[in-house]
Amino acid sequence: MADRRKCPECGVSVKLENLASHYEKQHPRAKVPDDLTEEATQATRVAQATHRPRRATTASERRLYLVGAVIVVIIVVAAIVVQSLGSGLVGKPAPDFTLSASDGSGNVDLARYRGRVVLLDFMATTCEFCQVFTRDTLAPMHTGADGSKFVILSIDINKEGDTVTTGNPRIERFKTDYGATWTYALDTTGISSNPYGVRGTPTHYIIDKDGIIRDYSQGAESVADLTARLSKYW
Known part of the structure; x- marks a missing residue:
């Protein structure tokens, strides 16, 4: 769960990483307190590290996944066929x-x-x-x-x-x-x-x-x- 703080200006609960943008939009003339500025900077870094965009799969990886799926299907079908032969x-x-x-x-x-x-x-x-x-x-x-x-x-x-x-x-x-x-x-x-x-x-x-x-x-x-x-x- 994201760390939140109450805005000293308006009392609204804001995510730490969003505190700077909140001040810019809601309190453009006010300055973010120094202690909150440091916390907000750290929270922003953590959020960016956590939400890094996922690397797109390559064509070879997609082919590998497809081959794996086909193998699984073949195994399942073979098991069904073997079972039906006996039963x-x-x-x-x-x-x-x-x-x-x-x-x-x-x-x-x-x-x-x-x-x-x-x-x-x-x-x-x-x-x-x-x-x-x-x-x-x-x-x-x-x-x-x-x-x-x-x-x-x-x-x-x-x-x-x-x-x-x-x-x-x-x-x-x-x-x-x-x-x-x-x-x-x-x-x-x-x-x-x-x-x-x-x-x-x-x-x-x-x-x-x-x-x-x-x-x-x-x-x-x-x-x-x-x-x-x-x-x-x-």
Whole structure:
């Protein structure tokens, strides 16, 4: 708030930086008192420093702002598209696939699990959210009281670009590190992740006993939240 003083001549409250002009207009024959003159001069300097005109943006700066705005729009649109890809499958039959289990135990065939509720988990071993989700949510649920009511299938989408020879040992180390004792498979070609529109990890689908996709979500979840969604289809 601007500092104000009462004019000694007329008693009107005036901003200090405007005191000199007030005297010139209202009291041209009077002189501003010396003490007020010094205060007014200082106030004028402060006001001028505070209200310096803003430097006009250059053409290159305006282009930079425009590029930034376009990037934000692209990110938002991409997020919407990715979300719609997954949610658009809800209520439809789950696309089938066959992969090799990472532990060498045989094939992972989604159709084989008809009659069971399936939590299909698309993940990556280097994804920190996947690590937390596996350790804090999936592992406790798998070994908990409700673990027999559903099946977890985790598919590594191969962000590392591995072959089965190098990728499977990596997955097995991940399982040991994060307490995962269910079936994992490595997808080196996108045969499973592409039909499900997977663009990020973790992405998970709930598939009912009839093989219909009933729910879809991205990101880590708590045990309570995921159990609440799964239990609708037990």
